[in-house]
Amino acid sequence: MAHKLGLILGLFSLTSLIGYSQDTLTTPKQKLEEIVISGQYNPQSINKAINNVTIVNRQRIENLGAVTLADALNQVMNISILPNAKSGRSSVKMFGLDGQYFTILIDNIPMISDEGFGNNTDLTQINLDDVERIEIVEGAMGVDYGANAVTGIINIITKKSNIHDWNVRAFIQEESVGKEYNLKNKGKHVQGLTLSHNINDNLFASLSYTHNDFKGWYDDRKGFTYYGDENKRGHEWLPKNQNNVKGLLTYHKDSYRVFYKFEYFNERMKNYNKLFEVNEDPTFDTSDPIALDRINNTKRWSNILNTVGNVNDLFRFDLSFSYQKQEKEVDLYRYRIRYDEKFDRSKYRTESREVFFSRGTFSDFIKWERAKFQVGYEITENKGYSSMTESFGETPQRKSIGSYDFYASSEINVLPKLTLRPGYRLMTSNLFDSQHQFNVVAKYILPGDYELRATVGTSPRLPNYEELYTYFVDVNHDLQGNPNLTPEKGKTFFMNIKKSIELGNDVEVSTNLTGRYLVVDDKIDVIEVVSPEGLKFKYENVDKYRNLGITFLNQLSWNNLDLGIGFTLSGAAQQIYGAPDATDKFLYTPEVTANVSYRLPKWNTSLSLYYKYNGEETKYKMESDLTGDYYIKGKQESYSWLDFTIRQPFLDRKLVTTLGVRNIFDITDIKSSTSSGTAHAGGASSIPLGYGRSFFVKLQYDLGF
Helix, strand or coil: CHHHHHHHHHHHHHHHHHHHHCHHHCCCCCCCCCEECCCCCCCEECCCCCCCEEEEEHHHHHHHCCCEHHHHHCCCCCEEEEECCCCCCEEEEECCECHHHEEEEECCEECECCCCECCCCCHHHCECCCEEEEEEEECCCHHHHCCCCCCEEEEEEECCCCCCCEEEEEEEEEECECCECECCCECEEEEEEEEEEECCCCEEEEEEEEEEEECCECCCCCECCCCCCCCCCECCECCEEEEEEEEEEEEEECCEEEEEEEEEEEEEEEECCCCCECCEECCCCEECCEEEEEEEEEEEEEEEEEEEEEECCCEEEEEEEEEEEEEEEEEEEEEEHHHCEEEEEEEEEEEEEEEEEEEEEEECCCCECCEEEEEEEEEEEEEEEECCHHHHCCCCCCEEEEEEEEEEEEEEEEECCEEEEEEEEEEEECCCCCEEEEEEEEEEEECCCEEEEEEEEEEEECCCHHHHHCEEECCCCEEECCCCCCCEEEEEEEEEEEEEEEECCCEEEEEEEEEEEEEEEEEEEEEEEEECCEEEEEEEEEEEEEEEEEEEEEEEEECCEEEEEEEEEEEEEEECCCCCHHHCCCEEEEEEEEEEEEEECCCCEEEEEEEEEECCEEEEEEEEECCEEEEEEEEECCEEEEEEEEEEEECCCCEEEEEEEECCCCCCEEEECCCCEECCCCCCEEEECCCCCEEEEEEEEEEEC
16 A cells, blocks of 8 residues: 555656656646635735645535535545544544644634634534635644634635626535435435625625534434334434524725625534433333433524725725624433423523624735735633533533734745745733744745745644633542643744646646644643542643644646645654653654546536545553553554545536535544553544445536526
8 A cells, every 4th residue: 555655656746847847848828826815914826825825615615515614624634524423523633633723714703613712613513605715724823813723724715706696506415324315314414595696886795594404323223212122222423403594795895895794503413312211110011211312502693894995005904803602502301202202301501602803904004115014903802601510510600711912024025036924923811821922934936936935933722611610520530620721832833845837738737845843832631639638630731742744745737637646744742741751752644635536528527536545643642550550552543535526517507416425435433542541441442433435416506697
C-alpha cells in the first residue's frame, strides 16, 4: 500500500515539474478567479490573498451531495470528522486537537453552539443550502479572530445575490442509512426550498427552509417498540429531526452594502433507552415493559447585521452585530412499550445561553501606496448556563463571560514582491487576565511566480464551562471544575509554497507544499489530588502539546478532467503531567487524499470520486495494575473512506439529478486502544465512524425568471 501511494505521488509530482519546465510555452486562458475574504482587509482573489486559504466551493459541495458541514469536510485534508453515536453530535479534529481549538464562523461571525461560541460546534447542525463556499485558514488566527482560533478557522460564506429577478430552488434528497431505507422510519430524508428576489437594482431578499429527517441507524437493534428478552431495543445511532429557516435582506449601492440575516434552527433527537423494566406478573403470566426515554430538543435563534462601506475618502468600515440564543430542553418520560403510552412526563432545561457579539474594522484611513492599516474591536457578551451539573442533581450555575478586544495590523509592501503583515490583539475579559496576541504574515513572490507564504501567530484557548464549573461529587466520584484555570497558549508557524501554471489552453497544474509547527502550552487536563478526604480529581493547566507536519497537494485540470492528490505526514507529542519524559516524543501519522472528476461533454454528465486514507494513530496512555501506574503506547487503526457521485442535468440544466454512494468500503467502526484504563480491563475498544455503505439520490430544480 505504502509503495503504491509513493509511486502515485512521485508520478504526479514529476508531471508538475515537467509542466514547470514548459512554463514559458504556455498561453494564459481566461477564467474567473476565486474570491476570498477570510483574514483579508478586503475581498480579493485567492492568489493575491496574503493568507493561504483553502476553498471548498459550491461545485464540490454539490458533487459530494453534502447536506451538512460534516458531509462537506469529511474529505478535506488535515480534518477528521468525529461522530458520536451516543450524543448524536459530530465534531472535528484538526492537527490532533479537537473542536475547542478552532473557530467556525458564518460570514465572519462566530456561531453559538452547545459548548462554546464559534468552537466545539456540532457539524451536523449546520446546513449548506444557502452556502456559496467554505474558506479554511490553517494556523493560529488569534489577531484576526480572537480566542480559540489555535489551529485555524472555518469561515462559511453564504449567497447574497442572484442573477435573475426571481429564483426558485427546490430539492429533495433520499438516502439510505447503511442498508436501511424506507419512507416511514428508516433512512435519511431531506427537503429544501429557497425563494429569492431582486426587488430592484439595489435590494435583494431570500427565504429558505430545510428539513433533515435522520431516522437513526438500527444495525441489529429493533427500535423503540421492541421489548423482547435480548438486548435489542432502541437504535445504534440516535434519530434526529431538524428544521432550519433562514431569511436574508441585502441592500447595496456603489461601495456601500448592508445585510440582515435571520435563522431559526430546531432539532429533536430521540434517545430510546436500551434497557427497560420487564414488570412480570407471574400470577397472570403477563408483563408490562416500561422504559425511561427522553427527547433532547435544541432551539437556536440567530440575528446578524453587517454593513460595509466608505466614509467619503476618509476611511473604510466593516461593522457586524449579532444576537444569538440557544436553548436545550430534555423531555423525560416513562414509556409503557406494549401500550404505546407515555407517563410520568417532565421537562427541564439543560442549557440557556444568549450571546451579543460585535466586530468592527476600520481601514484606508492612511493613504500610503506602500502600506495599508487596519484597526478593529471585538465585543462578546455570553450569558446563561450550560449544565452538565443538572444531571447530577445540582442547580445550574448561571454565568456571564465577557470579552473586549482591540486589534491592529498593517500590510506593508516592503519590496515589490515582498509583503509583510504584522498584527497585535489585546484581549480583556471579566474572567481571565489580559491576553496579548501577535502574528506576522509574509508573502514573497519567488522567481518563476512561485508564491511563498509564512505565518507566525498566537492564539489562546479559553477554558470551557465543564472545566471551570463541573461539580460531580457522590459516594464514588469527586471531580470538580477549577474557576482559577488560565487560558491555554497556542503558537503556530506555517510556511507554504505554491505554484499554478497553464500548459497551453487546456492544461492547468497547481502544486501546494506546507510545513507547520504548533505548540499548546498550559494545556488543561484532569489530575489526581490527594487530600485528607481521599482521592479527588481536578482540572489544571499542566500539559503541553506539540504538532509538526508537512502537507503536499497537487491538482491537475485537463479539458474535462480534474485530478487531485495530497499527502500529509503529521507528528504529535504530548507532555503529560506526571508521565515519564520518554512519553513526550513525536508519533507520526500519514494521511492521503485523492479526487477525480470527469465531465462527459455530450451529456454534461459529471462523475466524481473522492478518496481519503487516515493512517494509524498512536499515543501514550496510562494503565494501572496492582504494581501501580505505568505508560504504554496505544493505537488507533487506519481506515479508508471512498465516495462516488454522478450528476446529470436536464431541461437546460434547470433540473439536476445526483446519484451517489458514500462510504464504499463499508466502514462502521475502528479499533482503538488509546484510552487510559486498567491493564487487564480488556483490549481495544471500538470507535464508531459511520453506519456503513449508503446510497443517495438528489433531485434539484432551479428556476430563474
